[in-house]
Amino acid sequence: MTEFYTFLTVHRPPPHTMASALAGALGVETRDVDVACTGDTDDRNWDAPVLCTYDSVTGDLALAWDVSVADAVAAPAEPEAALRLAGGLGTTVLYPAEEEPPSAYWAVGPDGTVARARVLEDDGDDGPPALSVDAVEAPMKQLPAARVEVLAEILREQHVRTPVTDAFAAATDPHRAAPAASPANRAREALLLWERLVRRIEAGWLPGGRYSAELYVDDLRTRDRLAELTEAAGAVREPLVRAVAELDEVFRRGTEDDTGALTGRLTGSGAAVADRGWWWRRRPAEPPWDR
Numbered sequence: 237m238t239e240f241y242t243f244l245t246v247h248r249p250p251p252h253t254m255a256s257a258l259a260g261a262l263g264v265e266t267r268d269v270d271v272a273c274t275g276d277t278d279d280r281n282w283d284a285p286v287l288c289t290y291d292s293v294t295g296d297l298a299l300a301w302d303v304s305v306a307d308a309v310a311a312p313a314e315p316e317a318a319l320r321l322a323g324g325l326g327t328t329v330l331y332p333a334e335e336e337p338p339s340a341y342w343a344v345g346p347d348g349t350v351a352r353a354r355v356l357e358d359d360g361d362d363g364p365p366a367l368s369v370d371a372v373e374a375p376m377k378q379l380p381a382a383r384v385e386v387l388a389e390i391l392r393e394q395h396v397r398t399p400v401t402d403a404f405a406a407a408t409d410p411h412r413a414a415p416a417a418s419p420a421n422r423a424r425e426a427l428l429l430w431e432r433l434v435r436r437i438e439a440g441w442l443p444g445g446r447y448s449a450e451l452y453v454d455d456l457r458t459r460d461r462l463a464e465l466t467e468a469a470g471a472v473r474e475p476l477v478r479a480v481a482e483l484d485e486v487f488r489r490g491t492e493d494d495t496g497a498l499t500g501r502l503t504g505s506g507a508a509v510a511d512r513g514w515w516w517r518r519r520p521a522e523p524p525w526d527r
Contacts, residue, residue, distance in 0.1 A: 239311040241303040243318060244341070244355070244367065246378045247327040248298040251290075254325075258286055258303065261320035262311055285309050295358070295366040296379060297330070318344045328378040330355065330369075335393035343369070345376050352387050353379075373446065386448040386525065394443050398431040404479045408472045420472045423465050427479055429458040434483045437490035437520055447524040449502050456499065459515050484515075491518040498523065 249257070255269040262269075270284035274291050285306040290299050305311040312320070314331050322329040322344045330353055333340040343353040351374035358366035369376075371383040404427055405412070408420040415421065433455040441447055462480055469476050496509035498519035503509065509516040 238307055239305040239309075239314075241301070241305070241314050241317055242332055243301040243303065243321065244293070244297045244330040245299045245301065245325070245327050246297055247325065248292075249325055249327070254288060254290070254301075257321055257324040258288060260324045261317050262286060262305060262309055264309055268309075292364045293367050294364050296369045296381065297355075297367045300365075315342065315344075315350075318342070319348065319350070322346045323348070328376055333390065335390050337389045337393060339370075340387070340390050340393070343372055343376055343379065345378065347377070349374060349376060351376060352390055353382070354387055354389075386446050388448055388451055391444070391447060391451060396432045396435050396443070398428055398435065400479050400482050401428045401431045404475055407475050419465065419469045423462070423469055423472055423476050426458050426462045426465055427476070427483070429455060430462060430480075431483050433458075434486045434490070438486050441522075441524045445524065449523070449525045452520075452523075452525075453499065453502050456513075456515055460513060463513060487515065488518070491520055493517060494519045 251271040251273075255271045256266050258264075258269045258271070259266040264285060268284055269286040269288065270281040271288040271290065272280050274289050280287075285308055286303065288301055288303045290301050292298070293300050311317065318329045318331045323346055326346045328343055328345050330341045330343045333342055333352065339354045339356055341353040341355045343349075343351050351372045353372045353376075354370045356368050356370045358368065369379045369382045371385050371387060372379060373384070373387060375384055376382065401424060405420075405424050408414075409418075409424065433452070436442070436447060462476075466473060466476055466480065494517070496507065496512075496517040499516045500506045500509045
């Protein structure tokens with residue numbers, strides 16, 4: 237199967253350097269790599285096993301690469317190819333992440349540092365796209381302007397198993413025909429968010445090992461909403477109570493009572509959290525945002 241790569245680079249190496257670096261990353265001879273700018277169709281070797289077409293971009297990045305690799309080449313997966321390319325060129329290489337947001341990327345530094353990144357495109361005048369690396373999840377020496385933070389939109393897109401929510405949905409709305417504002421649908425949506433947090437805690441904050449304090453507080457507010465929904469759940473109240481109780485037990489096992497010290501600090505409300513649900517008075521054993 238033909239392999240395709242999409243790369244962005246901080247630096248703008250000349251075409252012959254790009255060809256040499258791609259050859260080293262993919263394990264082929266430099267003569268097997270054809271590199272040209274978009275629109276340059278003259279003298280291209282369209283039969284080359286590796287074809288790279290590049291475009292200029294502006295902002296924090298310099299080049300956008302589109303690379304296709306023929307079946308005959310034992311091409312590495314995109315993350316490994318990016319790692320090799322970054323080391324060979326001495327530049328930071330970005331490639332798209334698997335999550336849905338168009339801004340979601342991985343960044344690979346020449347020193348081997350790998351971090352999630354948020355890339356934004358400025359909708360400006362005609363000309364090369366203006367790309368800014370808004371934030372990264374680990375410091376990148378060649379991206380000094382990027383904020384270092386947990387990327388919430390990526391966390392929301394990551395797949396987390398939710399068997400309790402799935403069972404609740406199967407029992408209360410098996411055909412997903414309930415109106416959006418129905419008790420069954422509203423309960424399912426809140427239950428899904430609560431279970432995503434609970435399963436992350438249970439798995440030691442996998443996938444990724446990271447989470448943000450802001451999202452954690454939002455999840456506790458979702459648990460508040462579940463308490464309210466339970467009171468008005470009508471025909472789905474009994475399965476909802478069972479589902480919430482099961483998830484609450486997992487949450488208790490993965491947290492410890494601190495009388496609300498953590499959540500009081502995160503929300504700026506101090507001891508006032510003591511008057512809220514019991515879940516506000518517990519803390520993860522190892523809050524991932526403190527790592």
